Amino acid sequence: MSIRRIEVGPRMSQAxxxxxxxxxxxxxxGPGKSVTEQTKDVLAAVDRLLKEAGxxxxxxxxxxxxxxxxxDFGEMNAVWDSWVDQANTPARATGEAKLATPEYKVEIIITAAI
Incomplete structure (x- = not known):
């Protein structure tokens, strides 16, 4: 079975x-933005990568x-809830962690079917 990588970098691929x-x-x-703005940025990146993956x-x-x-759970969820396909919600977990730098407030990891 083949493997295809999108936006390959020296450390990781984006998909x-x-x-x-x-x-x-x-x-x-975007580092330093509000949780709302960062969540919107993340979900726009998710949409773009999913589209590129088909x-x-x-x-x-x-x-x-x-x-x-x-x-920030409620603030992030307000953006998530307006974005997610309500008829096809994924299994989901949310936790607290130190992210790569203090300027990051939210990180989202997605797995999807094609």
Whole structure:
């Protein structure tokens, strides 16, 4: 079975397609922006990568969301809820973690079917 990589870099690819599944690297928004703005940035990147992989958010299988502070859960969810396909919501987990730099507030990892 073939493997296709999208936006390959020296450390990681932004997406990897294996069979009928696409795995996205953790996506982050503009550093220093609000949780709302970063979440919008992340979901726009998710949409773009899914499109390049030949799929869309209606085929999400799983979302893993990391927040630098769980106090931002409601703010992030407000953006997520307006974006996600309500008829095809993925399995999802959200947790708190230190992200790559303090300027990042949210990181989202997506797995989707093609």
């Amino acid at each position: 990897v397609i294996h069979g009928n599944t696409v795995y996205l690297a953790g996506q982050v928004g 799929t869309d958010k209606s085929k999400l299988l799983q979302a893993i969301i990391w927040l630098d502070d769980m106090k």
